[in-house]
Amino acid sequence: MIFKDRVALITGGGRGIGRAIALKLAAKGADIVIxxxxxxxxxQTAKEIELLGRRVLALKVDVGCADDTQKMVEDAVDAFGGLHILVNNAGITRDRLLLRMSEEEWDSVLTVNLKGAFNCTRAAVRHMSRERYGRIVNIASIVGLTGNPGQANYSASKAGLIGFTKTVAREFAARGITCNAVAPGFIDTxxxxxxxxxxxxxxxxxxxxARLGTPEDVAEGVAFLASDAASYITGHVLSINGGMFM
Ligand SMILES: NC(=O)c1ccc[n+]([C@@H]2O[C@H](COP(=O)([O-])OP(=O)(O)OC[C@H]3O[C@@H](n4cnc5c(N)ncnc54)[C@H](O)[C@@H]3O)[C@@H](O)[C@H]2O)c1
Known part of the structure; x- marks a missing residue:
């Protein structure tokens, strides 16, 4: 129960990788905000977490909307009295080769994947700074490191998220807040x-x-970075990709 008395907020926690992270942190003792x-x-994920005996709050949030994310952090702190772990997981794809990619396809991916992490992090660190404790884990991607044809918008958002991770790590290290990223390869979702x-x-x-990763493979890495075992690790990008990129 390494996350006993901790509150973790996972964006995009309704399904896929976010759901697996929420269940993993709950199984290790955290109260959860989806x-x-x-x-x-x-x-649906909230029901599964209740069965694990944890407190849970499910919120409808568009991470691209700053007002939503501000209220999300206020609701989390009101409900559970704190916020210790933020996992910026919500993400979308709108794949198309660059010459055919529309401005809307570019903007929507950057808004959710990159501005979304900015909105949530800015709202959360205000609270974490006061408490002088925080763990932020951003879900980047292998393609933020390698690029990928058809994913100019997505790979740029994930490379941007890695730069963002390192800056947040530097700005908040002295306040007891770590900020790391995981870069999954291809995960079965x-x-x-x-x-x-x-x-x-x-x-x-x-x-x-020779296999796709599972959401649980990613959740294990996130749980480590969110734990006190990783308290001297910040600004790191942890690849979870079955060796696809080294
Ligand atoms: N699946 C993969 O192979 C893979 C690989 C590398 C990185 N990732 C990243 O992992 C994260 C999760 O991916 P997944 O495969 O579980 O995706 P998914 O599509 O299965 O789940 C994404 C979740 O995010 C939610 N979401 C979408 N837009 C949102 C918004 N504006 N505000 C709040 N929530 C929103 C969706 O409702 C959904 O529940 C994403 O950031 C993705 O880029 C996935």
């Missing part, structure tokens, strides 16, 4: 299930471990 654009999904079978098989052939 902030998701889709209330049904958030409510709705996001990658949307890919054609042929593309998934081609991708798998580039993974030394």
């Amino acid at each position: 902030a998701d654009l889709t209330p049904d999904a958030a409510g 709705a996001m990658t299930q949307a890919m054609p079978e042929r593309a998934r098989n081609a991708l798998t052939s580039h993974i030394p471990m």
Whole structure:
């Protein structure tokens, strides 16, 4: 129960990787706030967390909206008396080759994936700074390190998130707040299930471990970075990719 008496907020915690992170932190003792654009999904994960015996709050939040994220942090602190862990996980893709990519496709991905993390982090660190304690984990991506055809918007957002992570780490290190990123490779969720079978098989052939990752593989890395065992680690990018990129 390494997260006993800790409160963790996970954006996009309704399904996929965010759901797995929420369940992992709850299983290790944390009370959980699920902030998701889709209330049904958030409510479903919340039910699973209740079964683990933890307190849980499910909120409908658009991370791209600063007012939503401000209220989200206020609601979390009001409900549970604190906020110790923030996981910026909400993310979307709008894949298209650059020459055909619309301004809307660029803006929507940057708004959710990058501005969303900015909004949530700015709201949370105000509270964490006062408490002189915080753990922030940003869910970046392998393609933020390597680039990927068809993902100019997504890879730019994830590379931006890595730069953001390092700056937050530097700005808040003296206040007991760490900020790290994980960079998952290809993980078996709705996001990658949307890919054609042929593309998934081609991708798998580039993974030394010869399988896609699971949401739990990512959740384990997040739990470590959010724990006190990682208290001297900040500004780090942890690859969780089966050896696909080293
Ligand atoms: N699946 C992968 O292979 C993979 C690889 C690397 C990184 N990632 C990253 O991991 C994170 C989770 O991915 P996933 O595969 O679980 O995705 P997913 O699509 O299964 O889940 C994303 C969740 O985010 C929520 N969401 C979307 N827009 C939102 C918004 N504006 N405000 C609040 N919530 C919002 C969705 O409702 C959904 O519950 C994303 O940041 C993604 O970029 C995924």
